[in-house]
Amino acid sequence: MTTVLITGASSGIGEAFAELFAKQNYKIILAARNESKLNTVANKLQRKHGVQTLICPVNLAQSDGAQLLYDHLQGEPVDILINNAGIGSFGFLHEMDTQSEQEMLQLNVQSLSHLLMLFLPHMVRRGSGRILNVGSTTSFYPCPLSANYSASKAFVLSLTEAVASELQGTGVTVTALCPGATGTAFFRNAKMEGQKVSDPKSLMSPDKVAQIGYNALMRGKVVVVPGMQNWLLSQAPRLFSRKFVTRITRSVLERKR
Numbered sequence: 340m341t342t343v344l345i346t347g348a349s350s351g352i353g354e355a356f357a358e359l360f361a362k363q364n365y366k367i368i369l370a371a372r373n374e375s376k377l378n379t380v381a382n383k384l385q386r387k388h389g390v391q392t393l394i395c396p397v398n399l400a401q402s403d404g405a406q407l408l409y410d411h412l413q414g415e416p417v418d419i420l421i422n423n424a425g426i427g428s429f430g431f432l433h434e435m436d437t438q439s440e441q442e443m444l445q446l447n448v449q450s451l452s453h454l455l456m457l458f459l460p461h462m463v464r465r466g467s468g469r470i471l472n473v474g475s476t477t478s479f480y481p482c483p484l485s486a487n488y489s490a491s492k493a494f495v496l497s498l499t500e501a502v503a504s505e506l507q508g509t510g511v512t513v514t515a516l517c518p519g520a521t522g523t524a525f526f527r528n529a530k531m532e533g534q535k536v537s538d539p540k541s542l543m544s545p546d547k548v549a550q551i552g553y554n555a556l557m558r559g560k561v562v563v564v565p566g567m568q569n570w571l572l573s574q575a576p577r578l579f580s581r582k583f584v585t586r587i588t589r590s591v592l593e594r595k596r
């Protein structure tokens with residue numbers, strides 16, 4: 340049986356990934372903080388698809404979160420890792436709560452990299468495995484008012500591209516999925532609901548994002564940006580100076596609905 344571990348599987352893009360893998364009869368390991376939400380998702384997958392599930396309640400914003408998750412699995416082989424759990428934040432860095440920002444970086448950067456490093460050696464030894472790291476269109480440019488968040492997602496893209504090169508010929512692949520604005524709890528949790536960027540009319544569905552990510556993962560693509568508009572958004576900064584791009588992203592993020 341093929342096993343997939345999905346972090347941030349209790350809602351949004353992670354939950355949509357779980358549904359896709361369940362349709363293909365994978366054993367699904369679901370990780371996030373909220374145990375009752377994880378149980379709800381697991382029960383739904385069992386009922387609809389008859390798949391085996393395992394839930395792992397864990398806080399990946401803690402420095403030992405990734406290790407606790409790994410230890411909890413007690414050597415269970417993981418064929419596919421979906422490194423999806425992540426949060427955003429909004430505001431001027433000098434006004435932000437230091438602890439919340441550090442926890443976000445622990446989750447979006449440190450734990451993502453730690454999980455990769457815990458599971459990758461097993462995959463390389465077996466000569467097979469797939470990893471998907473969730474970045475963002477903000478992986479491609481700096482975002483004032485989301486400074487730590489956009490920097491964390493730039494890390495995800497850079498890490499993925501570098502490791503993908505190292506893995507050539509090993510049978511293991513790593514993919515960065517870089518979505519644009521998506522209709523999940525993300526904007527509400529990041530306190531960005533009134534911003535133009537979170538306008539419900541312009542959001543892609545999490546199901547569509549996950550399907551595009553799934554297809555790219557299975558083909559072993561290194562980077563995928565869902566949707567033509569988002570792809571243009573990710574590539575356009577290459578045509579302009581970084582100073583100009585930073586000015587534009589700031590004005591977009593400041594715009595209210």
Ligand SMILES: NC(=O)c1ccc[n+]([C@@H]2O[C@H](COP(=O)([O-])OP(=O)(O)OC[C@H]3O[C@@H](n4cnc5c(N)ncnc54)[C@H](OP(=O)(O)O)[C@@H]3O)[C@@H](O)[C@H]2O)c1
Binds near residue numbers: 398401425
């Ligand atoms: N939505 C967008 O517009 C958008 C755009 C680009 C990239 N992304 C990226 O997509 C990924 C998924 O986000 P989403 O849009 O699906 O948002 P979401 O619906 O809020 O999902 C976030 C998931 O991460 C989990 N999570 C949050 N904090 C955690 C922690 N400390 N430890 C473990 N799990 C934690 C949440 O579960 P619990 O609360 O139960 O822990 C939830 O399952 C993130 O990496 C995000 O940066 C989103």
